[in-house]
Amino acid sequence: MSTERLAVFGSPIAHSRSPLLHRTAYDLLGLSWEYGSQEVGAADLAGIVAGLDDGWRGLSLTMPLKSAAWELADSRDRLAELTGAVNTLRFTGVGPERRLFGYNTDVAGIVRSLAAVGVSEATHVQILGGGATAASAVVAAAELGALSVSILARDPQKSAPLVDLGRRVGLTVELGLLDDIGLRAVPQLVVNTLPGSAPAPVVYPDAVLTGAALLAVAYEPWPSDLASQWQAAGGTVANGLSMLVHQALIQIRIFVSNDPFAPLDGEDTVLDAMLASVGLDSSGIPIA
Structure with missing residues (x-):
């Protein structure tokens, strides 16, 4: 399976647990996708997204980018429309046909x-x-x-x-x-x-x-x-942190199928591994 690129953008971003959560899930799902992080301010988001090549599959967005991402999206799910906030961009198509789907998984x-x-x-x-x-x-x-x-x-x-x-x-x-x-x-x-x-x-x-x-x-x-x-x-x-894990799981559904309601293969196992990777039990409680 070809390698595709994803990342979390935001500012500050160095503390983000998203790369660990996503990489844990993709390893279990057998997906050779790259997921990184990048410091991005709201004023720079549009230009940076426009410069991403066709190897990019999508983005996670954290503060202060959720309103700017809402503006960038070509279409949005109901929750994004209601809240005015997009924390997930899914790319489809290539070149001039690329479209950005915006979601709120928070x-x-x-x-x-x-x-x-x-x-x-x-x-x-x-x-x-x-x-x-x-x-x-x-x-x-x-x-x-x-x-x-x-x-x-x-x-x-x-x-x-x-x-x-x-x-x-x-x-x-x-x-x-x-x-x-x-x-x-x-x-x-x-x-x-x-x-x-x-x-x-x-x-x-x-x-x-x-x-x-x-x-x-x-x-x-x-x-x-x-x-x-x-x-x-x-x-x-x-x-x-449990909230972060659960919203990331829905993001991964979107990155896999562009459908927040389509469960992943072996989703319970994936979720447990994501929780454990950041020191939480199955209820999202920190492990002593």
């Missing part, structure tokens, strides 16, 4: 990583931070059957488009400041999209720490301050 990564720790529904979801990942978290909340979402952000005004996104997926979205958790429904799920090095921005009562699940999207350093509080209280915690 939503699936959130839902699947929560399912791995036994969370499959949540009536009210609270999201900390109002950036790009928050949009994927809003759509994931809808897939979990949520009726309402509260978003706590440093600048709620900048997160105003998420209110409209909530309406489009059947949710009521309320915006507030990070240090204000009053006058809101008690969450069954908290999604922290803030940097892992940041101190816990909210003081949660014990009833939330023990009764609600936490997805801490940032996985370095681990555990974060908020994740430590949740663990100390005996609450359910999903690791952001």
Whole structure:
């Protein structure tokens, strides 16, 4: 089978675990594909993608490229259209016939990583931070059957488009400041999209720490301050590294077949190997 090229683009990129995850999967699948990483800023993405030759099969995109990748895509899946974010570009055709298909696999990564720790529904979801990942978290909340979402952000005004996104997926979205958790429904799920090095921005009562699940999207350093509080209280915690693995699995489906819903050959074995490669058990929990 011929060698094809893929990579993760972003900035900063040196810390990325994506090359390890993808190479682990391709080895098991018997695919002699190359997968690397490259430091790329948003202003440079279009020019760099235009210069890629026909040996390239696709790209993974991380911050700050998801909006720029959305603009580049010739067509987009439903989740990318909803969130305004593309984290996967799949190339088809050659030369002037090449087309770029854009996908968002972050939503699936959130839902699947929560399912791995036994969370499959949540009536009210609270999201900390109002950036790009928050949009994927809003759509994931809808897939979990949520009726309402509260978003706590440093600048709620900048997160105003998420209110409209909530309406489009059947949710009521309320915006507030990070240090204000009053006058809101008690969450069954908290999604922290803030940097892992940041101190816990909210003081949660014990009833939330023990009764609600936490997805801490940032996985370095681990555990974060908020994740430590949740663990100390005996609450359910999903690791952001598990989210990364699960969204990467969906990316690999796309790179193989251009279909995020088509399972890989031996997919359970591939997933277990990907999780193990970054020190996680089958539930996405760090192995002690």
